[in-house]
Amino acid sequence: MKSVPFFNYPHVFRSYEEQFKKAFHDVGNRGAFIMQSDLVEFEKSIAEYVGVKYALGVANATDGLQMGMMAGGIGPGDEVIFCSHTMVATASAIHFAGGIPVPIETGPDHLIDIDSIEAAITSKTKAICPTQLNGRTANMDAIREIAVKHGLLIFEDAAQALGSKFKGKCAGTFGVASCISLYPAKILGCLGDGGLVLTNDDSVYEKLHQMRDHGRGHDGDVHMWGLNSRLDNLQAAFLNVQFKDYPAVTSRRRQLASLYQDRLSRIEQLSLPVAPDADPDHFDVFQNYEIEAENRDELKIYLAEKGIGTLIQWGGKAVHQFTKLGFNQKLPKTESLFKKMIMIPMNMSMTDEDLHYVCDSIESFYAN
Incomplete structure (x- = not known):
């Protein structure tokens, strides 16, 4: 039986194995493990690619979003509106920054529902945090219009959206600060955990630079309470290897998406x-x-029997459905979506033949 995994981790490693080995030996022989030139190179490459003033490597995207909010002005009691169709990490970042996460409905494109934002605004609302989900950027014109009207900040959870654009402007560049995930299953992924925080604000950058390294400044002195959240230099070296292919990789994924659309x-x-x-x-x-x-x-079970991997995001629950965290909202559009949504394979190990096998199997399921 043919096998089309949802994500093929060994394939990623094998695709770059010799280059990874070279990078490993280079970093090891230099003893360049923490905050070294490989990280600086990677940060500069990402900043240039995205079109943002600063990109800082951090331990993971959740830390990046939390620190971005802390440096950007979110504090105790500040409500932050976000879409409930996201990983709990979005809400977690808001919570640990001191804010109150306020989940709202999902729109028809599976991103934040623009029409639901204003209804959620209260006197305590401080910011809007759209999740740029599945590699798509929300309608940021509409979000910025609402933010300006109500005097709100914008932070972006762009964990899944490196290189995604709205009107030619990249995800992660619209607000005070944003995060990018470098989790292994991302289009650009570490061999472990990793993330980025992006900003165009000089003051926010200085705070983030200190915050990710125990509050230490360029002078080595401690200027603030900080975290220990640095992107490992070895991981940055691995990412530098892969990033050279990023435009070609995203082009191929768009090609696969077109084939799915056709079929x-x-x-x-x-x-x-x-x-x-x-x-x-x-x-x-x-x-x-x-x-x-x-x-x-039933479709998920059928595809599994055909050797095809699928995934239902977030374990099949929207954030507001994690009631043990204190949420009590009812969001019917989002709840309806979570009964239907499923992710089918989209990865660089797929051949056109693999994709047609997936489509043939889905057609067969609905023909029965």
């Missing part, structure tokens, strides 16, 4: 992501290919 759009029981180039305002990088499917649970 699956005829199946009436499915709702698909917006096709590449269908919306001139958006450049999507397709971190994931998340569809809505009738009889979703």
Whole structure:
């Protein structure tokens, strides 16, 4: 039986194995393990690629978002509006920055529902935090208009959206600060945990630079309470190896998304992501290919029997459904979405043949 895994970690390693080994020996022979030239090179490359003034490597994207909010002005009692269709990490970052996470509905593109934002604003609201999910950037014109109208800050959870654009501007560059994830399953991933925090604000950058390294400044003195959240220099070296191919990688993912669109759009029981180039305002990088499917649970079982890996994000729960965290909202559109959504394979180990096998299997399921 053919096998199409949801994500193929060994393939990533094998694709760069010799270059990874060279980077490992180079870093090891230099003893360059913490805050060294490889990290500086990586940060500069990302900042230039995204079009942001500062990119700082941190231990993970959750830390990056938390520190970005702390440095950008979120504090005790400040409400931050976010979309409930996201990883709990988004809410966690708000919480540990001192704020109060306020989940709202998901829109038709699986991102934050623009129409629900203003209804959630109170006298305590300090910021909006859109999650740029699945490699797509939200309608930032509409979000910025609301933010300006109500005097709110914007922070972005761009963990899944490196290189994604709205009207030619990259995810992670619209607000005070943002995060990018370098988790192994991301389009650009470490061989472990890692993340980035982005900002154009000089003051926020100085705070972040100190905050990620125990509050220490360029002079080595401790200027503030800080964290221990630095991107490992060895991981930065591995990322430098992979990043050279990033434009080609995103181009291939968009090609796969187009093939999915061609094959699956005829199946009436499915709702698909917006096709590449269908919306001139958006450049999507397709971190994931998340569809809505009738009889979703049965489809997942059927595809597993065919050797096809799938994933339902966040364990099948939206953030507001984690009631042990104190949430009590009812968000019917999001809850309906979570009964239908499923991610099918979208990774660089896939061949066109693999993709057609996935599509043939889905067609077969709905033909029965």
